[in-house]
Amino acid sequence: MILIVAEHAAGKLGKATLEMVTAARESGREGPITVLVLGQNVSAIATEAAAVADQVLVADLPQLATYNAETWAAAATQIAQEGEAHTVIIGGSRSGREYAPRVAVKLDAPYLEDVTSLKASGAALQGQRYTYLARVTETVEAEGPVVVVTVKPGSFAAAAPAGAAGEQYDVELTLPAPRVEVTGKSVEKSSRVALTEADVIVTGGRGVGSPENFSKYVEGLADALGAGVGATRAVVDAGWRPYAEQVGQTGKTVQPGAYIALGVSGAVQHLSGMGKSKNIIAINKDAEAPIFKVADYGIVGDINEIVPALIEASKR
Amino acid sequence: MNILTLVRQVPDAEARVKISQQAVDLDGTTLVVDGMDEYGVEEALRLRESGASVEQIIALAIGPKRNEDALRTALAMGVDRAIHVETDEQFDAVTLSKVVAQVAHAENVGLILVGGQEADWDSQALGAASAERLGWPQLTWTNELKLDGETLSGRHDVDDGNESFRVTLPAVVTTQQGLNEPRYPTLPNIMKAKKKELRKDDAASYGLQARVRTVGAEIQTRARRNTMIDGKDPQAAAAQLLELLRNEAKVLA
Ligand SMILES: Cc1cc2nc3c(=O)[nH]c(=O)nc-3n(C[C@H](O)[C@H](O)[C@H](O)COP(=O)(O)OP(=O)(O)OC[C@H]3O[C@@H](n4cnc5c(N)ncnc54)[C@H](O)[C@@H]3O)c2cc1C
Numbered sequence: 186m187i188l189i190v191a192e193h194a195a196g197k198l199g200k201a202t203l204e205m206v207t208a209a210r211e212s213g214r215e216g217p218i219t220v221l222v223l224g225q226n227v228s229a230i231a232t233e234a235a236a237v238a239d240q241v242l243v244a245d246l247p248q249l250a251t252y253n254a255e256t257w258a259a260a261a262t263q264i265a266q267e268g269e270a271h272t273v274i275i276g277g278s279r280s281g282r283e284y285a286p287r288v289a290v291k292l293d294a295p296y297l298e299d300v301t302s303l304k305a306s307g308a309a310l311q312g313q314r315y316t317y318l319a320r321v322t323e324t325v326e327a328e329g330p331v332v333v334v335t336v337k338p339g340s341f342a343a344a345a346p347a348g349a350a351g352e353q354y355d356v357e358l359t360l361p362a363p364r365v366e367v368t369g370k371s372v373e374k375s376s377r378v379a380l381t382e383a384d385v386i387v388t389g390g391r392g393v394g395s396p397e398n399f400s401k402y403v404e405g406l407a408d409a410l411g412a413g414v415g416a417t418r419a420v421v422d423a424g425w426r427p428y429a430e431q432v433g434q435t436g437k438t439v440q441p442g443a444y445i446a447l448g449v450s451g452a453v454q455h456l457s458g459m460g461k462s463k464n465i466i467a468i469n470k471d472a473e474a475p476i477f478k479v480a481d482y483g484i485v486g487d488i489n490e491i492v493p494a495l496i497e498a499s500k501r
Numbered sequence: 502m503n504i505l506t507l508v509r510q511v512p513d514a515e516a517r518v519k520i521s522q523q524a525v526d527l528d529g530t531t532l533v534v535d536g537m538d539e540y541g542v543e544e545a546l547r548l549r550e551s552g553a554s555v556e557q558i559i560a561l562a563i564g565p566k567r568n569e570d571a572l573r574t575a576l577a578m579g580v581d582r583a584i585h586v587e588t589d590e591q592f593d594a595v596t597l598s599k600v601v602a603q604v605a606h607a608e609n610v611g612l613i614l615v616g617g618q619e620a621d622w623d624s625q626a627l628g629a630a631s632a633e634r635l636g637w638p639q640l641t642w643t644n645e646l647k648l649d650g651e652t653l654s655g656r657h658d659v660d661d662g663n664e665s666f667r668v669t670l671p672a673v674v675t676t677q678q679g680l681n682e683p684r685y686p687t688l689p690n691i692m693k694a695k696k697k698e699l700r701k702d703d704a705a706s707y708g709l710q711a712r713v714r715t716v717g718a719e720i721q722t723r724a725r726r727n728t729m730i731d732g733k734d735p736q737a738a739a740a741q742l743l744e745l746l747r748n749e750a751k752v753l754a
Contacts, residue, residue, distance in 0.1 A: 482746070
């Protein structure tokens with residue numbers, strides 16, 4: 186079977202899970218597509234998952250109330266072994282890429298990390314991944330009785346329901362006690378769409394000028410377009426915006442339908458996080474800014490003039 | 502207790518990458534220590550300077566000869582000695598974690614510091630895979646660290662924000678931007694570093710077998726439309742951009 190470990194948050198199945206189902210369907214690997222839902226009070230999530238999967242395995246346990254790398258790795262490994270999975274697909278989120286290597290070691294399986302495509306190639310499983318600051322696409326492959334894969338968010342279309350809903354089964358797990366004690370948590374709440382889920386992202390760079398302007402222009406345009414908000418490292422380092430909004434090599438990787446960069450120079454480390462966006466729109470007063478080289482649409486102009494006009498026009 | 506810090510030598514961010522024979526070719530490319538690993542080297546030094554009982558800080562590199570430069574940099578920053586497991590074969594991170602685990606055992610290591618994401622291969626797997634092989638807990642994306650006896654506490658980024666944590670050593674920590682500002686090696690330290698031990702290990706003795714094959718590589722050159730709009734008349738430019746986004750790119754409703 187193909188085992189997918191569901192990603193979910195706030196009681197809802199994450200888009201990443203639907204993307205992983207598409208990856209499984211496109212892979213050409215045989216066997217039922219099985220989604221494993223780990224958590225507490227997850228029955229609604231399991232029902233959502235059942236709409237796209239052949240079967241759903243549910244572990245609804247208090248020990249799974251919060252994510253922990255060692256617990257998640259143990260759970261995924263146990264189910265992969267019991268179900269004789271030949272392919273284990275995990276989301277390419279921060280947490281997914283944190284526990285998937287543990288699963289690979291436990292299963293003594295090769296690990297294809299953060300792939301953007303997935304297909305069977307003879308006995309091997311082949312995927313593509315971005316390397317060298319996303320300037321190179323490498324094709325990698327591995328074979329074995331079981332292969333562990335993480336899938337880059339946004340690389341596959343969200344799966345639509347196919348036929349009848351899959352059966353749901355409860356599973357029993359033997360879980361290790363978490364050794365990392367969480368002594369505090371700060372959730373970066375945002376009323377906006379999460380960056381990795383957004384179809385449109387408005388990102389502000391240092392050229393926006395000040396934290397006040399960032400709110401006025403970047404958040405203002407994002408609100409007008411129903412978009413997510415991103416920031417460059419320069420802006421994050423200056424303390425204008427939280428790290429959670431940083432896009433780039435050391436921030437998030439995003440690939441929305443439209444990426445609107447306001448006052449962003451287009452440094453390689455920034456491009457590596459957003460260069461795969463379907464459409465890149467840049468507004469910068471310097472016609473020579475490197476961002477224009479990767480832009481589909483560019484306006485050479487001053488943020489202070491162009492953005493208020495854009496906000497105004499988009500309301501019409 | 503000893504601290505192990507892992508270092509890699511990677512292309513400078515601004516360096517051009519080229520492909521020959523279906524693979525990335527680094528011949529003639531400017532190489533530097535992976536920035537993410539540098540945070541780990543710096544943090545190891547700071548933990549010791551903060552009074553934690555750290556006997557030795559050991560830097561480990563696995564890979565081709567050029568990694569010696571990364572080890573020299575680490576030695577010049579202040580680590581005590583270095584180990585180079587030299588090999589020209591390309592290994593995936595999960596395979597390399599076998600070396601890390603064996604070295605950690607042999608060298609009485611209680612804490613491993615490794616960059617959160619490789620600047621060349623973009624992998625985040627080495628820390629986690631090493632932790633699993635050793636049976637240790639791990640903390641990834643760490644941006645604050647304190648060592649008090651055997652208790653390691655700090656803060657790290659998670660999917661939806663950040664967490665403060667506490668864990669008892671041994672553990673693996675992956676490092677990132679914000680943790681510290683890595684120091685520059687001073688000339689006297691560079692001189693001193695020349696006398697420090699840089700041990701060469703035979704890769705064959707670690708029993709490695711690559712599990713992931715690279716079968717192709719392509720430079721990404723995505724054709725972009727490059728439609729430029731003059732911003733002199735802001736209202737007209739805004740209207741034109743929205744028109745294009747709605748009707749040509751079809752990304753806005
Ligand atoms: C190891 C490492 C990792 C990094 N990781 C990241 C990362 O993850 N993400 C990231 O973003 N960066 C990262 N960087 C930093 C990166 O190199 C750049 O420094 C950064 O992206 C620059 O941010 P910026 O474009 O906002 O600022 P700047 O480079 O200062 O550019 C500002 C731009 O705004 C324009 N401008 C100014 N005023 C106006 C105006 N009134 N109207 C219109 N345009 C205007 C200017 O022409 C300029 O092009 C990293 C660097 C290193 C070394």
